[in-house]
Amino acid sequence: MTPCTGKEGLAFFGCDPWWLILGKGVVIFAFLLLSVLMCVWAERRVIGRMQLRPGPNRAGPFGLLQPLADGIKGALKEDIVPRKVDKFIFFLAPVLAATPALISFAIIPLGPVVSIAGHKTPLQLTDLPVAVLLVLAMSSVGVYGVVLAGWASRSPYALLGGLRSSAQVISYEIAMGLSFVAVFLYAGSLSTSQIVSAQAGGGTASFFGLFTFDTPSWNAIVLFPSFVIYVFTMMGESNRIPFDLPEGEGELVAGYHTEYSSLKFLMFYLAEYINMVTLSALATTLFLGGWRAPAPISTVWPGANSGWWPLLWFLGKLVLFIFFFIWLRGSLPRVRYDQLMKLGWKVLMPVSLGWILLVATLRALRNNGADTSAYLVVAGAVVLALLAGSFVWDAIKGPPPSAADEPEPERPAEPEPAGAFPVPPLDAPHYHGSHHGKEVPSGLH
């Protein structure tokens, strides 16, 4: 008889004996640290292979000890605290960056209920009615670490890096929160374990009563636009290529951690990679069915979703996602800052708002017992008709006027070419300063 007997749903969490909760916490902590080591190794090796070179392979077998060597070396280096920095905040910032990153993982469901030493317990440290909001909150607290690091360093590079990073993370967080809304609407809950169980099996839909078919259960397919938006915002949140502007070496030396060395720098490094793992785990949970076995396996093998096996599926999906992160880093260039902001505010946010409206409408209709498939077909027909209409309109209107048809903009008279060389106009229109409060026009000097 354990205190958990007979409890259901969210009440099932947190009633384990204290040693079990402590054990889970320690295991998750160790898992995160280990996964950081593996991520660093995998990243450098995979990018190496993508660039046709071997990558680190001298420290340990296959270079597996490379991240460990980096860590030990980093810890043994001199810890420089520049004379003018704000000492307390300078020290606080890396702690603020690393701690929230570690906390977020507590609500990720790693598997179903298993029995550990006679206790039936879910493979998840804890769950809350607002679990996904906790992740968002923690990533917002993590931004403080970055901003304060930039502020306390008293260095222009660090300050600019910190500001850039906070602007970026805050704007992408809004779009990220919006991309979750559709998932919440479908699952009817914010708790991660219930979102996973909501993805257990798709419903069935009928095609005008002719035949019925199973709809897919993963949110990544059902709510594809949300998934795409999440993947974009995930890149923005984690400050990695193609959105790694806060650390752009070409402009900002090393961004907000320019002045950090030794252990404090390692904390930032750690936070970055743990964030990457957490974001991937969250993507797995919210969009890829969590720990549930992918379709062909669960269809032929009913036992795939019970016991300890789900841990394997979860890790598999997690690794795939992390590989995706690394792949992007190996293939994409860095975007410009205004492009980044434009994408966040002018594309991702309006698109997700519109998408939420659509999803909410569909949900409301279905909750009222309407046959949504008919609506879907009608909506599809309307979209097709609009497309066809625009096609016909284009055909009637003829080709758009090309640039050659436009009248030439007026140019200042070309000066006579001096000798044989064509020279550019010496006084092209540009700002010549102001005189008596008026701008001096071109051609007076």
Added chain:
Amino acid sequence: MGLEEKLPSGFLLSTVEQVAGWARRSSVWPATFGLACCAIEMMATGDPRHDFSRWGMERASGSPRQADLMIVAGRVSQKMGPVLRQIYDQMAEPKWVIAMGVCASSGGMFNNYAIVQGVDHIVPVDIYLPGCPPRPEMLLDAILKLHDKIQNTKMGAHRRKEIEELERAKLRALPLLGQSDVPRIEPPRVTQS
């Protein structure tokens, strides 16, 4: 961190020396710093054919605070001297310097007023790498020799003893040819303690 320097001499310190040496050797992050033509060869050392990432060196560090190795790749003009020294000062201990190419090592063919005649006028150099420019293979060789040096660096009490011994050996060195009439400095008697 500095704790490791305070360990008592003996078995513990030599073990720490070994581990620290291995870690430092396996993860030498170069500062991104190139001065002239030699820098092109330095970049070529990171290409697929030569690839210094095998020793974990592809993680070039933008900020000197996190860098371990400064490869002075090219000639140092008089104006660049203070800048170079500042970057060196900003790097955290332990740090190493490779003078790459004849220009950085001795001024090379630029025997004039504009070029620092060897970067060792400004920063202490660990490895001099000849060549104009040295091929990537030569830079790799220099890096491997540096690894050897890093692995065998002593720490704390051992290091102090090593310095003392080196000092004594210097004092005891015989005068060079043609200087034999210079009176020889007798080293002070040192008793083993």
